[in-house]
Amino acid sequence: MPNFEAELKQRLDSIRQQGLFRELHRLDSPQGPRLRHNGRELINFSSNDYLGLTNHPALTEAAIKSVEQFGAGSGASRLICGSLAPHHELEEALAAFKGTKAALTFSTGYAAALGTIPALLGRDDVVILDKLVHACIVDAARLSGAKIRIFAHNDLNDLGKILKWSRHNNQPPTSGIQRPRNVLVVTESVFSMDGDHAPLAEIVALKEKYGAWLMVDEAHATGLYGQHRRGLADALGVSESIEIQMGTLGKALGASGGYLCGSRTLIDLLVNRARSFIFSTAPVPAAAAAAQAAIQLVQSREGAIRCEQLWQHVQVVGDDFRRLKLTPRESLPRITASPANATKPSAIIPVILGQESAAVTAATKLRAQGFFVPAIRYPTVARGSARLRVTLTAAHTAADVAQLAGALAELVSHQS
Ligand SMILES: *Cc1c(COP(=O)(O)O)cnc(C)c1O
Numbered sequence: 001m002p003n004f005e006a007e008l009k010q011r012l013d014s015i016r017q018q019g020l021f022r023e024l025h026r027l028d029s030p031q032g033p034r035l036r037h038n039g040r041e042l043i044n045f046s047s048n049d050y051l052g053l054t055n056h057p058a059l060t061e062a063a064i065k066s067v068e069q070f071g072a073g074s075g076a077s078r079l080i081c082g083s084l085a086p087h088h089e090l091e092e093a094l095a096a097f098k099g100t101k102a103a104l105t106f107s108t109g110y111a112a113a114l115g116t117i118p119a120l121l122g123r124d125d126v127v128i129l130d131k132l133v134h135a136c137i138v139d140a141a142r143l144s145g146a147k148i149r150i151f152a153h154n155d156l157n158d159l160g161k162i163l164k165w166s167r168h169n170n171q172p173p174t175s176g177i178q179r180p181r182n183v184l185v186v187t188e189s190v191f192s193m194d195g196d197h198a199p200l201a202e203i204v205a206l207k208e209k210y211g212a213w214l215m216v217d218e219a220h221a222t223g224l225y226g227q228h229r230r231g232l233a234d235a236l237g238v239s240e241s242i243e244i245q246m247g248t249l250g251k252a253l254g255a256s257g258g259y260l261c262g263s264r265t266l267i268d269l270l271v272n273r274a275r276s277f278i279f280s281t282a283p284v285p286a287a288a289a290a291a292q293a294a295i296q297l298v299q300s301r302e303g304a305i306r307c308e309q310l311w312q313h314v315q316v317v318g319d320d321f322r323r324l325k326l327t328p329r330e331s332l333p334r335i336t337a338s339p340a341n342a343t344k345p346s347a348i349i350p351v352i353l354g355q356e357s358a359a360v361t362a363a364t365k366l367r368a369q370g371f372f373v374p375a376i377r378y379p380t381v382a383r384g385s386a387r388l389r390v391t392l393t394a395a396h397t398a399a400d401v402a403q404l405a406g407a408l409a410e411l412v413s414h415q416s
């Protein structure tokens with residue numbers, strides 16, 4: 001048997017050779033538009049805290065109050081030692097915000113996906129995923145044991161073909177329990193690494209035509225789209241047709257945790273069947289309290305102002321890129337003329353560089369110039385599509401954004 005350390009070292013060497021080695025960058029400051037890293041201040045363009053809420057007093061004070069009232073921990077799973085009031089208050093606020101009958105929160109978005117898909121599907125079922133869905137959905141689909149089919153990214157034609165196939169192969173299995181096979185389509189509304197939008201209205205029409213269910217992960221849309229910033233599904237007027245609405249409390253909402261919104265029956269089933277909910281200690285009450293404060297804030301006038309600020313920054317960077325013709329058009333978010341339009345751009349701006357090493361070199365160079373921008377590589381994105389993933393937030397200043405645009409312009413012009 002190979003020596004444990006030697007074997008692991010060999011694997012790490014192979015990761016390094018492919019330019020895929022990852023390491024942690026210790027920060028000595030809170031998350032925010034400015035970070036302290038190695039004794040220097042960097043402007044942060046890596047966070048998903050799109051509205052700049054992680055350090056907002058409304059959230060931090062709610063968390064502190066909750067610690068004082070409910071303690072630092074939660075003791076056990078919510079089914080075992082009772083379910084703390086802050087979790088219930090958060091779920092009521094979430095359901096009201098999302099316009100659904102009920103909601104359930106998990107310790108993370110990852111745990112929400114991992115609990116939900118296996119709770120709904122089993123070996124006789126089919127799950128159809130967009131090619132670019134997040135790792136937690138892929139893992140959840142695998143864990144469910146359902147047959148997995150992948151459709152080309154945002155390709156309605158391909159999705160239609162697979163749905164048609166699934167209907168023709170939708171006979172109950174010859175042995176075992178005689179029940180119709182269930183077919184679940186899963187997509188994101190705004191994609192995490194490309195920032196583009198799913199054609200949700202068309203996907204809804206297709207899943208209805210073929211009698212499938214739909215789950216939409218709004219991790220990068222909740223808090224940002226639509227009149228009340230409920231998400232892209234709401235902005236497009238299709239949320240009532242989506243059986244399973246998922247998201248995270250850790251991105252635009254600035255707190256931590258994952259959620260599922262839908263019918264009361266869905267939530268009751270998840271409480272009974274979602275293993276990542278049942279067999280895991282409840283999130284700390286402070287996280288629930290902070291998230292609830294964020295939901296209130298997002299819907300307020302301040303939420304609207306912060307969101308508008310974010311879209312202005314996105315517009316500036318997008319305009320700059322297009323003016324300088326720096327990257328292929330398709331790697332940039334589409335910016336529509338009207339900011340009131342439902343199909344807004346996204347705060348995720350990928351600068352696709354291709355080679356893994358090119359992305360790492362670019363990120364290192366930017367760090368030396370005072371910008372913290374992550375290099376995103378396989379397996380987060382496909383091999384050969386490594387990129388810088390720039391995220392803008394409402395907490396950036398116009399000067400931050402202008403400086404970044406300048407640095408990227410210089411970087412990419414040297415590249416080509
Ligand atoms: C971040 C993310 C998740 C996971 O949410 P966490 O709360 O961070 O675990 C799920 N789906 C997508 C698309 C994400 O980007």
